Amino acid sequence: MINPEILREYDIRGIYEKSLTLNDVTKIALSITKILINNKSPNIIIGHDGRVSSLKIKNTLIENFTTYGIEVIDISLIPTPLSYFSSKCYKIPNLIMITGSHNPKEYNGLKMIIDNKPFFGKSIKSLNEVDVSSLIKKNGSVKFQNPLIRYQNEILNRFSNINKLKIVWDPGNGAIGAIINKITNTIGGTNIILNQSIDGTFPNHHPDPTVKSNIIEISDFIKKNSFDLGVAFDGDGDRVGIIDNKGNLVYSDMIFLLLALDLQKEKKDITAVADVKCSKILFDVLKENGIRILMSKTGHSLIKQMIVAENADIAGEMSGHIFYNHGYYGYDDAIYASLKFINILNSSNNSLSDILEPYMQSSSSPEIKLYCKESEKFDLLSNIISDLKVIYNDAYLNEIDGIRVESSNFWFLIRASNTQNCLVFRLEHFQNELFKPEIQKIITIFKKFNLDLKELDSFYKAI
Known part of the structure; x- marks a missing residue:
């Protein structure tokens, strides 16, 4: 059985040789093999990042895939956006990218595309239910490709x-x-x-x-x-x-704001998607400029799904994921997004700080992590939400992802991370003198719960 703890909402992720073992990787490979055979698409691209454990994970995947007739395209050590690009340019609908992303060095994981769609949520969590008993051994193959020139x-x-x-x-x-x-x-x-x-x-x-x-x-x-x-x-x-x-540091929602406004120069009527952690300024400014802006749950797989469902042209997350659909492939490519952003500055006679200045209308925190036990995370969030509904009963409560509490002059969010053992908090206030007192109030609320408040306390003391 695959360790259920590593079967996360967006991808598979855990601490190598603890929660994520090569035995888990073997079982994942067998379940994915069965899915590929059922889909009549017995081929897959595999890429990996530079983490110490990535090669061992890749070799385990390849050994199991090729044992049961899967044709593997090995694109070796490569950034995740180029693995997505490989799926498009080689016209292979299945992909595994081995990466721990932004997690600490001891982590690793698998980001997956199956049948040209992000493989996440129920699909990941049901991997243990895949019956692999009928798999028949036959020789597969491994072929190496380098998509960089393309x-x-x-x-x-x-x-x-x-x-x-x-x-x-x-x-x-x-x-x-x-x-x-x-x-x-x-x-x-x-x-x-x-x-x-x-x-x-x-x-x-x-x-x-x-x-x-x-x-x-x-x-x-x-x-x-x-x-x-x-x-x-x-x-x-x-x-x-x-x-x-x-x-x-420029917060990612402000990066996305400028990119969306810039895209409007190429296409007048655009639809944009931003995750629930983003600034109210972003949503207000884009609406004022005639852009259809939608709010999404956090998570690269969830946003990709919403891009398709809404035929969105561009999307962004507070975490730094930027997705271009107009003129591109709809996935998150930080290389492409950074070059689009650099091009905005290259075309301007103003400095970046001057370009951003009109949008600096609030005091806001970054994403602040409140660490807790993984097994308690969702129960903690549920109990906190119950308390917040009583304390902020006159506010607008958006429960698209955790709870976003919106008042006339501030908003804050508390949600469960799907990649780490923590809750994530963010606050934005439009009356600067009330920013710190509101954080103090929230700290008092959170102290009732079994949360590590070090990051929040440190931020409070620094402002």
């Missing part, structure tokens, strides 16, 4: 006119390091690369570019060398972090 010709070369900016890049010792030189050589201008070598132990900082403590090095470089902006990636290259010319 990606450069089709995608990167769209941005060869970016040439006037000074940009510092931080792959964070993640999988983007494998192709970062292709990116910088394509766009020209002045480019400096930090932490390029791929190292699955992430020796320089944690691989999440949306957290301020992880962008200290790139921020200091920008300030000391008067660069125009910084671009940082997570461990597998599907999340982007942008740092402005003053060395400040």
Whole structure:
């Protein structure tokens, strides 16, 4: 039996050799094999990030797939967006990307596409129910492919006119390091690369570019060398972090706001999707500009599903996932999104901080993690929601994902993470002098529950 704890909402993820073992990987491979055979599509692409355990997981998958007749395309060490691109350009509808994404180094996992659709939710959680007893051994095959040249010709070369900016890049010792030189050589201008070598132990900082403590090095470089902006990636290259010319982290909802407004220049009537953690400013500004903007649950697989259902042109998450459907393939590609963003700045005579200034109308927190036991996470959330409904009974309560409490001058969200053992909190307030008191009130509420409030307490003390 596959450990149920690793069968998450969006993908499979756990601590290697603890919650996620090679025995689990073997059973996952057998269940997926059965699904592929039933679909009459016995082929699959496999890529992996640079984590220490990724090769062992890949080899275990390949051994089991080829034992039962599956044809494997091995695209080797590669960023997640290029694995998605491979599925499109090789016209193979099935894909496994081995990655722990933005999680700590001891984690790993599997992101999957089956039959050209994200494989998530009930599909993942029912893997243990797949009957593999009828599988018959027969020889499969392994073929190696490198999609980078095709990606450069089709995608990167769209941005060869970016040439006037000074940009510092931080792959964070993640999988983007494998192709970062292709990116910088394509766009020209002045480019400096930090932490390029791929190292699955992430020796320089944690691989999440949306957290301020992880962008200290790139921020200091920008300030000391008067660069125009910084671009940082997570461990597998599907999340982007942008740092402005003053060395400040730009929240991902503001990145998405500018990208959506920019896309409207290409296509007048666009539909956009943003996740429940995003700023009210984002939703209000896009509505005011005639953009149809929809709110989604958090999660890359859930957003991809909504893009298809609503025929959306662009989507974004607070976590740094940006999805282009108009003029692209509808998946989250942090490389493509970062280049689209850089192109906005390259076409402007203003600095990034000046471009963003009109939208800086509130005080807001980043995503703050409140750690807890995985087994207690959803019960904790349910009990907290019950209390909040009583305390904030005059507010608008949006329960699309956890609960988003919306008042006339502030909103906050508390939801369960589907990738880590924590609840996630965010607050935005439009009366700056009341921002800190509201956080204090919420801390008092949360103290009743078995939560680690260190991140929230630290943020409160710092503001």
